[in-house]
Amino acid sequence: MRFYPLISLICCLGFLLIGRIAQANAQAAYIVIDGSFDDWKDIPHAVLDPVDSPNAEIDLGRISITDNGQFIHLLVELGRDVNIQKLDGSLHLIFDIDAREDSGQLFMGLQGADIDIILSPHDPNQPNKSIGGVDVVSFSQNFADITAYKIGFTFGPTYASNLFELRISRNLQSPSLTPLFSHKHLRFKIVYENAQDNLHDETAIIFHELSPLTQSSIVQDQDPLNKTDGAIRVVNWNIKDGSIFNTPDPFVRCLNALSPDVILFQELAADNSSSQLQDFLNENLRLRDSQSWNVVFGLGGGNLRCAIASTNPLQIQEHFTLVEYPDWPGHSLRVIGAIIEISGKRLLCVSVHLRCCGRLGGRQDFKRILEAETIRYQLAKALQYEQFDGLIVAGDFNLVGSRRPLDLLTKHLDITGLTLSPVDGQQIDELSNATWSDSKESYVPGRLDFLLYSIDKLQIARSFVLDTHDLAPKWLNHHSLKATDTSLASDHLPLVADIRLAQ
Numbered sequence: 001m002r003f004y005p006l007i008s009l010i011c012c013l014g015f016l017l018i019g020r021i022a023q024a025n026a027q028a029a030y031i032v033i034d035g036s037f038d039d040w041k042d043i044p045h046a047v048l049d050p051v052d053s054p055n056a057e058i059d060l061g062r063i064s065i066t067d068n069g070q071f072i073h074l075l076v077e078l079g080r081d082v083n084i085q086k087l088d089g090s091l092h093l094i095f096d097i098d099a100r101e102d103s104g105q106l107f108m109g110l111q112g113a114d115i116d117i118i119l120s121p122h123d124p125n126q127p128n129k130s131i132g133g134v135d136v137v138s139f140s141q142n143f144a145d146i147t148a149y150k151i152g153f154t155f156g157p158t159y160a161s162n163l164f165e166l167r168i169s170r171n172l173q174s175p176s177l178t179p180l181f182s183h184k185h186l187r188f189k190i191v192y193e194n195a196q197d198n199l200h201d202e203t204a205i206i207f208h209e210l211s212p213l214t215q216s217s218i219v220q221d222q223d224p225l226n227k228t229d230g231a232i233r234v235v236n237w238n239i240k241d242g243s244i245f246n247t248p249d250p251f252v253r254c255l256n257a258l259s260p261d262v263i264l265f266q267e268l269a270a271d272n273s274s275s276q277l278q279d280f281l282n283e284n285l286r287l288r289d290s291q292s293w294n295v296v297f298g299l300g301g302g303n304l305r306c307a308i309a310s311t312n313p314l315q316i317q318e319h320f321t322l323v324e325y326p327d328w329p330g331h332s333l334r335v336i337g338a339i340i341e342i343s344g345k346r347l348l349c350v351s352v353h354l355r356c357c358g359r360l361g362g363r364q365d366f367k368r369i370l371e372a373e374t375i376r377y378q379l380a381k382a383l384q385y386e387q388f389d390g391l392i393v394a395g396d397f398n399l400v401g402s403r404r405p406l407d408l409l410t411k412h413l414d415i416t417g418l419t420l421s422p423v424d425g426q427q428i429d430e431l432s433n434a435t436w437s438d439s440k441e442s443y444v445p446g447r448l449d450f451l452l453y454s455i456d457k458l459q460i461a462r463s464f465v466l467d468t469h470d471l472a473p474k475w476l477n478h479h480s481l482k483a484t485d486t487s488l489a490s491d492h493l494p495l496v497a498d499i500r501l502a503q
């Protein structure tokens with residue numbers, strides 16, 4: 001890609017003409033970071049950047065901003081489908097947090113800039129190489145040690161898109177730091193630079209009036225973990241390298257609080273076993289009456305195995321015993337399927353763990369698509385001669401590239417005659433549907449895990465993602481949980497669904 005001086009000139013002229021007058025009105029809106037945009041429909045755009053960057057990775061378009069007492073939310077249109085933590089270039093969100101030119105410094109045309117949030121920052125030691133994730137640079141000593149996690153930065157969707165919603169916390173998630181966006185106004189602009197640090201597109205400077213800052217407080221009258229009467233509780237959880245056996249306490253507390261009937265696991269280790277997991281669950285989880293746990297353990301998948309556990313009788317489904325890649329003998333997918341008998345009905349459950357990492361069009365994304373295609377084919381075979389009273393496919397989809405693996409298992413199931421749909425579980429704070437978070441990583445929280453269910457046979461009574469930080473102290477005590485339990489247990493959060501079988 002080359003730098004286009006004419007386009008740059010047009011961008012700069014655009015800035016001179018409209019930079020001073022682009023103004024976004026403060027307007028409260030309830031935004032959920034879930035990668036769907038209905039919540040933005042009444043929010044006007046702050047800037048409509050023209051189509052002026054035809055050959056670049058990104059061509060900025062509509063930009064909207066809204067805030068409430070706790071968060072700033074942006075809607076950013078990028079002109080192409082991209083994964084914003086894995087760009088070739090870098091996208092800069094540059095904020096003048098106090099709308100004052102005499103604090104901060106001149107940065108990329110914004111006088112008084114205080115922080116720069118960089119999506120896909122470059123490796124300082126290898127200037128042309130993008131390192132994935134999000135970095136935050138401060139031009140003020142007050143915020144010298146801020147990080148993407150400390151400013152609560154999240155976005156959706158996690159898969160490739162040309163439109164993203166983004167969140168920044170106004171109160172930093174560290175008591176030692178003063179609030180980041182405590183002033184009455186802010187100014188910001190968005191700049192895209194390619195891998196060689198050449199500016200390819202930029203918005204005008206946007207002025208925004210902020211609502212008063214408020215402190216968050218959790219109000220929970222009802223038990224947020226309450227299990228629906230008469231429903232089967234299914235929990236999906238990637239337990240990170242079999243750590244349930246190494247650091248069992250947070251797992252045990254969470255699973256006892258959730259009281260599942262069916263658990264779909266990912267990331268057990270190859271040297272773990274069905275009997276080991278079965279003994280562990282029987283010894284550590286509270287059971288009703290004469291119940292005990294039954295487990296099937298994935299035979300394939302190299303060092304990372306899937307498993308399914310239930311207090312109901314279960315057996316391996318033959319087409320999901322050992323699933324090999326097409327034309328790659330000896331190499332198997334991370335998947336296991338079981339038939340669970342519940343009150344005389346038969347539920348087919350499939351626990352899946354698709355390839356991690358990469359981005360749209362990369363080799364990892366290609367492998368995820370191949371895996372989803374293979375699982376879809378196995379579902380078709382399983383359904384060819386057998387009837388089930390419901391079907392669940394859940395797991396770590398690692399959806400950081402294209403959305404295609406999810407689409408293959410939801411919209412393109414005609415070969416099976418099935419209709420699968422993802423549950424819409426949000427976190428208990430109802431702010432996002434992220435299922436993964438690790439503050440030691442450069443990547444920010446995102447939705448990697450999905451639970452798909454057959455909509456003709458099953459009903460979802462409720463669904464949610466458990467982050468124990470979201471529970472009020474009263475409910476933490478009630479369930480003998482610690483606020484840090486889910487983050488201590490794994491980088492993935494339990495995805496929970498209460499399911500009813502059709503009568």
Ligand SMILES: [Ca+2]
Nearest residue numbers: 032034036039
């Ligand atoms: Ca949304």
Ligand SMILES: [Ca+2]
Nearest residue numbers: 100103104112
């Ligand atoms: Ca400033």
